[in-house]
Amino acid sequence: MKAFMHDEFKQLGTDYNSVAEVSVYDQRMRKFRDIDAENHKTAALAKLSSDSRVLEIGAGTGAFTRFAAANCRDVKAVDISNVMLEYAAAQADKEGLSNISFERSGFLTFQYKPGYFDAVISSLALHHLSDLWKSVALRRICDSLRPGGRLVLIDVVFDLSGGEPETYFGKLLDYAPGSRDEFARHIAEELSTCNWIMTGLLERAGFRILSDECINDFLHFYACEKQS
Ligand SMILES: C[S@@+](CC[C@H](N)C(=O)[O-])C[C@H]1O[C@@H](n2cnc3c(N)ncnc32)[C@H](O)[C@@H]1O
Numbered sequence: 072m073k074a075f076m077h078d079e080f081k082q083l084g085t086d087y088n089s090v091a092e093v094s095v096y097d098q099r100m101r102k103f104r105d106i107d108a109e110n111h112k113t114a115a116l117a118k119l120s121s122d123s124r125v126l127e128i129g130a131g132t133g134a135f136t137r138f139a140a141a142n143c144r145d146v147k148a149v150d151i152s153n154v155m156l157e158y159a160a161a162q163a164d165k166e167g168l169s170n171i172s173f174e175r176s177g178f179l180t181f182q183y184k185p186g187y188f189d190a191v192i193s194s195l196a197l198h199h200l201s202d203l204w205k206s207v208a209l210r211r212i213c214d215s216l217r218p219g220g221r222l223v224l225i226d227v228v229f230d231l232s233g234g235e236p237e238t239y240f241g242k243l244l245d246y247a248p249g250s251r252d253e254f255a256r257h258i259a260e261e262l263s264t265c266n267w268i269m270t271g272l273l274e275r276a277g278f279r280i281l282s283d284e285c286i287n288d289f290l291h292f293y294a295c296e297k298q299s
Pocket residue numbers: 079080087100128129130131132149150151152155176177178179193194195196199200
């Protein structure tokens with residue numbers, strides 16, 4: 072690896088290489104997320120069909136990957152955590168899904184043929200990279216998509232547009248998903264960016280933003296199309 076390259080395999084924040092964390096991840100998420108509804112919404116935003124070739128980056132326990140595999144031609148799932156990948160592969164096996172390829176890699180290292188995928192999905196993972204490396208990641212994603220292909224990006228992105236951070240983040244903590252302390256740690260330590268930066272990064276990478284839905288002032292669902 073070149074000396075200037077960011078090492079994305081160093082975990083930031085929650086340790087997704089911990090078996091204990093991964094085994095309770097789905098239960099923890101289900102307390103404040105309707106995963107089934109999210110999967111349907113993501114598939115619609117990505118315009119998935121039975122013919123689609125799909126890539127999920129930061130696939131975690133594979134809830135969306137498995138949903139996509141049951142409905143699409145083939146799916147590639149990548150994550151930097153071996154523990155997450157093993158868990159997701161075991162679940163896929165139980166469900167008899169044989170059209171998923173798992174790869175231990177991330178935004179900056181996933182292998183692809185340019186223009187191969189119809190859709191790329193990433194949920195709650197891009198905030199692990201700084202804005203500089205987000206821009207590199209989004210360019211790689213754009214390159215991996217066919218013209219007109221879609222990216223659905225779901226992440227914690229802030230709408231802090233001036234004013235006091237205390238007021239804005241204080242309000243967000245009232246919606247705290249899971250636990251207030253965990254969300255406060257996310258705000259303080261993880262690399263979630265501002266919406267005006269994220270939209271600029273997406274457009275600079277070669278995407279047209281088709282829609283940007285924001286839930287509770289921090290959870291953005293961007294549906295984007297690769298410009299031809
Ligand atoms: C909060 S979990 C999200 C999992 C799943 N996508 C979801 O929506 O529930 C974040 C995942 O991103 C992975 N991750 C962290 N940095 C990454 C990177 N640079 N490239 C790919 N995945 C990464 C973690 O290992 C973890 O599985």
